[in-house]
Ligand SMILES: Nc1nc2c(ncn2[C@@H]2O[C@H](COP(=O)(O)OP(=O)(O)O)[C@@H](O)[C@H]2O)c(=O)[nH]1
């Protein structure tokens with residue numbers, strides 16, 4: 114089969130083609146499916162690093178500082194920065210590039226901003242596939258900055274190999290973040306704005322959280338069918354291989370603390386490639402992704418298979434309280450199971 | 459036809475340090491359902507063109523109050539064309555004298571909006587541009 118032109122251009126390093134393909138992926142265009150299929154064998158080489166934490170903690174500034182260091186080590190860097198879509202208008206202001214001006218003009222850097230488009234897990238639905246495209250395009254490192262709204266940012270832990278959780282002193286939300294379960298996804302904890310008063314206190318309380326938690330209590334969780342499932346525990350006696358997230362201080366705007374941070378990232382990467390636990394986690398994520406996508410695909414097909422008149426009649430009956438939702442679902446399932454799915458075109 | 463998110467780059471080339479106007483436009487376009495990439499102050503033409511490429515935007519809007527539009531705008535257009543972005547329209551907002559407006563329109567600028575332009579007008583103009591582009595395939 115001859116290779117798709119756009120795919121060939123992306124693999125050859127054409128930036129315009131890359132930008133266009135990213136748009137197609139983001140818009141979930143039907144023609145991207147074979148393109149993603151063609152690119153998939155080229156993925157798995159990049160180190161994917163997630164950066165999460167509350168708005169204003171300095172995620173974008175840290176991404177900028179990290180990217181500069183990585184470039185100094187001759188590594189090429191792609192960045193995806195996610196900002197929230199306004200639920201009122203569907204629009205968004207994507208302003209993370211403001212903090213990344215220093216990276217402009219470097220052909221070894223590619224920055225893409227994206228909006229969540231209604232997704233709630235800190236990333237957009239298409240982010241994972243866009244990361245794969247950048248991986249296939251040959252970038253050594255992909256940095257993914259999440260929305261950082263707190264509550265439910267588990268998506269990043271499944272997309273990235275190394276997840277940084279960024280805190281800053283004086284925001285008064287350290288405890289919030291911990292409550293929201295953000296700590297569970299941290300591979301490295303970064304106290305940014307270490308030039309601000311209260312930094313040491315923040316470091317201390319985070320260290321305590323990490324150290325008092327017995328390794329087994331640091332069980333990793335992953336959302337699956339809307340439930341949180343623990344990743345299978347390691348056999349007893351294998352605890353040496355557990356990763357303890359370090360707590361590091363940085364001043365992103367002054368490039369301070371970056372050496373230690375990069376060293377910790379490198380260490381975690383090595384751990385990732387050697388640790389059995391991490392492999393289990395990875396396998397669980399692959400399984401979850403498969404089920405999630407299956408769910409989406411089945412839903413889409415199912416809805417297409419339903420005659421619109423039947424749907425509106427059913428809704429009408431439920432509104433009139435003549436039919437309960439559960440029985441309605443049974444009826445709709447029966448309809449599709451007897452008449453089948455329309456053949457895919 | 460599927461509706462898709464319209465992506466707009468709002469940039470401030472040149473050295474003047476006021477971005478209130480740019481932010482007003484950015485917010486208005488956001489409220490109209492567009493995704494607005496805002497890159498901040500003091501952007502060089504090269505930086506703007508490169509951001510337009512990476513972000514694959516539908517439209518680039520330049521906000522210029524410094525009076526340097528006659529040098530800056532053509533340089534942005536050139537930098538974009540050099541990146542194979544000649545099909546991406548450039549809009550200019552700011553205090554632009556009539557004779558300069560005509561000259562800019564002759565140099566590949568799709569529209570020039572004065573400071574008093576209602577944001578609705580800019581929004582509608584962008585929607586029309588994008589609809590035309592989509593119709594062309
Ligand atoms: N004092 C201080 N300010 C910082 C530091 N890092 C970022 N900032 C500032 O904090 C603000 C928010 O930073 P930004 O990177 O946009 O945060 P984000 O919302 O998490 O992406 C900006 O004004 C930055 O200049 C730091 O280490 N020290």
Ligand SMILES: [Mg+2]
Nearest residue numbers: 172173209258
């Ligand atoms: Mg940010």
